Amino acid sequence: MPRIKNWKHLRFYRPDKKARYEHIDALFSDHVDWRLIGDNFEEMLKTAVSIKVGKLTPSTVLRKLGSYNRQNRIHRAFRELGRVVRTEFLLNWISDLELRRITTGSLNKSEDFNRFTKWVAFGGQLLAENDRDEQRKLIKYNHLVANCLIFYNVCAMTKALHQMRKEGMRMDADTLARLSPYLTGHVNRFGEYRLDVKRQPPPIDYQLPIIGF
Numbered sequence: 107m108p109r110i111k112n113w114k115h116l117r118f119y120r121p122d123k124k125a126r127y128e129h130i131d132a133l134f135s136d137h138v139d140w141r142l143i144g145d146n147f148e149e150m151l152k153t154a155v156s157i158k159v160g161k162l163t164p165s166t167v168l169r170k171l172g173s174y175n176r177q178n179r180i181h182r183a184f185r186e187l188g189r190v191v192r193t194e195f196l197l198n199w200i201s202d203l204e205l206r207r208i209t210t211g212s213l214n215k216s217e218d219f220n221r222f223t224k225w226v227a228f229g230g231q232l233l234a235e236n237d238r239d240e241q242r243k244l245i246k247y248n249h250l251v252a253n254c255l256i257f258y259n260v261c262a263m264t265k266a267l268h269q270m271r272k273e274g275m276r277m278d279a280d281t282l283a284r285l286s287p288y289l290t291g292h293v294n295r296f297g298e299y300r301l302d303v304k305r306q307p308p309p310i311d312y313q314l315p316i317i318g319f
Contacts, residue, residue, distance in 0.1 A: 107209040113196055119189045130200075138193075139186050146183035153180075222288040223252045228295050259287045261310055268311070 110116070120137040127134065143150075156162040171181050198205060227248045263285060270277075 107205070107212070108195070109209055109213050110192075110196070110199070113199065116192070116196065118193045118196060138190055142179070142183050142186050143190075146180055149180050150183055150187070218286065218288050219252075222256075222290070223248055225290055226252045226255065255293065256287045259289050260312075261307065263287070263289075264310055264312055 117136065118134040120134050121140075123137050125134075125137070153162070153167060157164055157167060171178075171184060199209075267282075
């Protein structure tokens with residue numbers, strides 16, 4: 107689900123000219139041109155299928171549509187369909203508190219991970235290579251190192267939680283749910299690194315019981 111900034115400045119589109127809505131009618135301006143969508147639906151469907159089967163990438167389609175003349179019918183039809191989808195989403199957004207909470211929470215997690223991977227890539231955050239394969243390698247290696255550090259953090263946190271449980275400390279599921287694996291304060295990025303490929307991590311029980319905690 108997207109989190110649309112400044113949505114109050116966006117225009118909502120009516121399903122037809124005569125549609126009126128109590129309390130929120132001021133949000134709506136123009137109406138949807140369903141005939142334009144219907145007349146170009148076959149070409150739009152072909153484009154969608156091409157993306158689905160991998161013959162076209164979404165970025166290629168967006169680039170081509172963006173380069174077309176604004177009066178191009180397929181461009182206008184997709185724009186009209188986008189207005190329908192966006193209006194429906196924004197109506198759900200303003201009326202559903204739980205949707206806003208879930209979307210914001212999920213995006214916050216994604217943003218936390220992105221900040222974490224950026225912190226891990228302290229040696230070079232820019233994609234200096236113009237080669238697509240080399241760029242993919244840099245991103246994948248960065249994510250690999252970040253996931254290794256996340257795994258270490260989770261192991262250390264789990265051990266600490268089990269020790270706290272043995273000492274009789276109580277905590278509920280909501281508290282545990284707020285813990286984050288994106289910890290960096292204990293990591294010395296500029297220290298010495300020793301790699302032992304034969305070392306095996308000790309077994310650890312990730313199932314931390316909550317009842318009686």
